[in-house]
Amino acid sequence: MRGMASSRAPQVVLADDDVLLREGVASLLARSGFEVVGQAGNGTELLALARSARPELAVIDIRMPPGHGTEGLTAARVIREELPGTAIIVLSAHVEVNEAMDLLAGGERLGYLLKSRVTDVAEFIDTVKRITAGASVVDPSLVQELVRARRRRDPLDVLSPRERQVLALMAEGASNAGIAQRIFVTEGTVEKHVRSILTKLDLPESETDHRRVLAVLKFLEAR
C-alpha cells in the first residue's frame, strides 16, 4: 500500500470510546489531508472495521471498553499481524515504556504517543505523516523520563551532552536526517555522534531506524 499513488488521500480508521474526542481527531485528520474511512468505539469494532477498510493508518486509544485496560494495544497487535501494511498509532493518557516496547516490537510504522499530543496540531500531523511514511515514533515525554531517570552508576555518564540529546532523538524514532534537522547540524555530524554513542554504550549497529528505536529503548529501560 505504501507504493500507492500519493495523489489519493491516505485512508484512516479511528478507535476511541469518547465520541467527542474521536470526532475532534477525525476532523483534524480530515482537514490535514487524510480520509477518515471509519470510526470504532472498542477493539472488536475496530478489528471489523480494519479488516473491511484495510486502511493505511489506524489511530487507536489504548484504553477502551470493556476492560478499560490496554485493549487498544491488543487490537494493534492483531492488526499488525493481519494487515502488516497498516501504520498504527496508539494514543495513551500515560506513556509507559513496557507498552512502548511491546508495541514497537511489531515492526516499523508504529507510533506510541501521549493522547494530548493531538492538541499540538501541526506537530501531531507531522508525526502522523512520518509514521505513515515508515518511521517508528515514541512519545518524547517517555524518552525524557527514561533519559532523566537518576542512576547511581549511570552508563549515560560517558556521553557528552550533545550525544545525550542525539540518543534521546534516536529513541523518539528520528532518523539521522531528522536529528540533523532538529539540532541544526549536518547529517554527517549526526552519523559520527551515533557511531560514538553506539560504541560507548556497546549497542549494536541497527539496519533500520525502528530497530534502532527498540534497541535504545531497551538499553534505557534496563540501565
Place this chain on the structure above:
Amino acid sequence: MNAPETGADGTNATGAGAARNSPDQARLRRLADQQAALRRVATLVAGGARPAEVFTSVADELGHLIGAEATFVSRVDVSSPGRGGPGPPGSPAADPSGGRREAERHMTVVGSYGRVRDEVPIGFRTRLQPGMASNAAIQTRHSARINGEELANGPFGAIVGKLGMRAAIATPIVVEGRYWGVTVAATSRADFPAGTESRMADFMELAATAIANAQADQELRELADTQAALRRLATLIARGEPPEAVFAATTREALWHFGHGTARMIRYEPDGTATLLANEGSTGPHVRAGKPWEGYSPTGLTATVLRTGRAVRVDDYRGVPGGEPYLREGLRSAVGMPIHVNGRLWGMIAIGSGEGPLPPDTEQRMTQFTSLVATAVTNAQNRADLMTSRARIVAAADETRRRIERDLHDGTQQQLVSLILELRMVEATVPAGLGELRSKLSRLAERLAGVSDQVREISHGIHPAILSSAGLRPALRALGRRSAVPVDINVRIDRRLPEPVEVGAYYVVSEMLTNAAKHARASVVAVDAETSGGTLRLRVRDDGTGGASPLRGSGLTGLKDRIEALGGMFSLHSPEGGGTAVCCELPVPEGGQPGAGHGQ
C-alpha cells in the same frame, strides 16, 4: 516388707515371749504393731508419696497386721444411672432391675497386697452388687464378713476360686466423715479369727487420716497441674496463636490430665459434617487433623454430643451398640464434652481410656478446658472479623482511588483534550486579519494543555494505571525512574499478585521514595521484592538521615495499617543517622496467573 509377722490366729509368731503370753500382752503387742504400721504409712505421706503408693502401703500393712493373704483398698463412687453401660463384668442389658435404676456404686481398686495383681489389677473397677462383702460393708456402714459357699458362689466366685480364698472381710473407709471407699481382706484359711473386723476397723480408722492427707496432697497437686495447664493455654490464646495451635495444645493437655488413651477435638460444621481438629494419644484414627471425621457410630460420643449438646460419657464400649471400632482402638470408656461458642454448639473434646469408667468428676473438671477453647475460638473469630473488615476498608479506599482515576482519565482529561482540539479548530478558522485573536486563542489552548498535563499527573498519583495493566515490576521500575533519588530496583516476581498486594507494595515503595527524597536526604534507595513460598518479601532501604517514626504521623503509619490489614507484617527500622529500612511480608497464594506485560 518389714512389718512384723502376726499370726492370723492371734498367736505371736515371733516366739520370744510366747511362754508369758497373756491377752493383755497380746493386745499391747498388736497396738505396738499397729502404731508402727501407721507410722510407716504416715512417713510415706509426709514424704510426698503419690496416693497410689500410700494406698498400696495401707493394703500391705493391713495384710500383715491381720494376717491376710490378700488385701484391697478401693475407692467407691456413685454414678447416676442411665449414662451408658456399667463396668464389667455386668452389662446394661443384664441389669435385672430395669426401668429407673438407683444410683449405682462402683469400686475401683487403688491399692492391693498379695499375689493378686494378675486377677485384680490396680484400676480394676466393678459395680457393687448384692453378695459382695464390700457391698454389705457400704450398705451397713460396718465391717462385713463372707466365707465358704457364700463367697464361692458370689459375684467374685471365679476370681476367689482362682486365688484360693475362702473368707473375706470388708470394712468401709471413712475419710473426713464421708464414705470414701472400702477395704477388703481375704484369706485362704477357713476363716479369719473372731475380732478381725474390729482390728481392721481400728487400723483403717487411723489409716484414713493418711489417706485423707495423701488425697488432699494429690488433689492440690492436680489442681496446681490443671491451673498450670490452663494458664499455658490462656497464654497461647492471649498471644493470638492460630486456632490450630490452641486446639492441638488443648487436646494434648486434656489427654495428659484426664485421658488414658486418647484425646480428640472435633468441630461440627454447619453442613452437618464433623472435622477432626486434633488427635492426641497412642491410639488414633487414620484421619489427619483438619480432615472430615466420618463414619462415627450414631451411638458414639460425636453423634450424641451433637444431638444433645451435653456432656456424654460411655463407661464401657462393650455395652454400646456400634462401639466395636472404639474397642478395636483399645478404648473401653470415654467422655465427650461439648464446646459452645456464642451460644451455638461448636464442637467437642473427647477423651478415652483403655480402662474402666473415667472418674465421675471428669466432666466437671474438663469444663474449664472447654471454656478456654470456646474463648480461643471466639477470639480467633473476632480477629478474623477484624482482619476482614480492615481489608474491606483498604479495598474500599483502593476502589475509590481507582474510580477517581478513571473519572479523571475517561472524563475530565478526555474533555480537556476535546476542548483544546476544538479551540485549535476555532483558532485555525480565524481570518488572517485577526492575528491578535488568533494568538490569544493559541495561548488559551496552551494553558489548557498545561491543565491537562496536571490532571494526568494527579490521576497517575492517585492510582497508577500501569499497576493494574502490567503489574508490580513495571510499576516499580516506572516509580524508580521518576524518583529524585537514584533507586536500585531488584524485583524477582514472575507472576501477577492479588491486586491489594500489588497496590500495598507499590505504596510502600512510593512512600519510601518520597520520604528518601523529602526528609531523609538519601543518596540512594534499594528496593528488593521477591516471592517465595507463598510470601511476598519487600525490602526498601535508603542511606539517609534515618529517624523516621510511624508515630510522627508520617505516611509510614498508613503503610503499616495497610500491610497489616492484608495479613502481612510491616517493620520499620530507622535509627537516627542510620538510614531508613522497611521490611514487609505479605501472604500471597502460591501459583496464580503467570505474569502479564513482563516482556523485559
